[in-house]
Amino acid sequence: MIRLDRVTAETDDGTVIFEELDLEARDGQVVIVTGHAGSGKSALIDVCRGVLVPVAGTVKVEPAGTCAVVTQEYELCESLTVAENIVLPLIARGVEHAQAAELTSKALQRFGIDAIADHLIDEISGGQRQRVAVARAIADGPTVIVADEPTSALDAENREIVLAELRRCADEGASVLITTNDTQLAENADASYVLGVAHV
Numbered sequence: 001m002i003r004l005d006r007v008t009a010e011t012d013d014g015t016v017i018f019e020e021l022d023l024e025a026r027d028g029q030v031v032i033v034t035g036h037a038g039s040g041k042s043a044l045i046d047v048c049r050g051v052l053v054p055v056a057g058t059v060k061v062e063p064a065g066t067c068a069v070v071t072q073e074y075e076l077c078e079s080l081t082v083a084e085n086i087v088l089p090l091i092a093r094g095v096e097h098a099q100a101a102e103l104t105s106k107a108l109q110r111f112g113i114d115a116i117a118d119h120l121i122d123e124i125s126g127g128q129r130q131r132v133a134v135a136r137a138i139a140d141g142p143t144v145i146v147a148d149e150p151t152s153a154l155d156a157e158n159r160e161i162v163l164a165e166l167r168r169c170a171d172e173g174a175s176v177l178i179t180t181n182d183t184q185l186a187e188n189a190d191a192s193y194v195l196g197v198a199h200v
């Protein structure tokens, strides 16, 4: 569960990014946040993942410390293969080796990236990188997921795959918060918010 109560965030120089924002993503929900460029979607992701501390209001993420994140930069390790980028974080989080390998294999298949499992990150396309980033984030079924424009580099078919996988996480009980420039995504969400204008 993610809940923001009257949260105000500011830039480093004190400019208000958003003010008194109330937002909730309950367990089992996919919540979409749209808004024009610069409206604060990435800042909202940073608030949820705890790297931008609000100047007012409260942020609750439960269970604490479990937030899986997809950033716009992907933050993949260029010197590792696609499969290694998924399996190593699992092992680092304490997943036993055989299970980590199995989770990785399933994630590669679900995201249609098994054929490039042994490719280095700089050998694959932007859209493939984005799918690796989402696959890595959700490989072990996290309970809270925040994803910053996770379909921005994808064609229609892969966009559907990524959204279906995020929805599957919610069906399994996760709370999923997605920012996007694509207002159509809001149609299939359990709730949607628009930054920069009154909330719906």
Ligand SMILES: Nc1ncnc2c1ncn2[C@@H]1O[C@H](COP(=O)(O)OP(=O)(O)OP(=O)(O)O)[C@@H](O)[C@H]1O
Pocket (backbone or CB within 6 Å): 010, 011, 012, 017, 035, 036, 037, 038, 039, 040, 041, 042, 043, 044, 046, 051, 052, 181
């Ligand atoms: N972690 C952060 N710390 C401080 N300021 C931030 C942080 N993240 C974003 N901002 C600031 O918030 C403002 C809104 O930018 P942000 O990237 O959140 O908008 P956005 O809606 O995601 O835009 P886009 O659609 O172009 O990605 C900018 O002034 C930016 O510098």
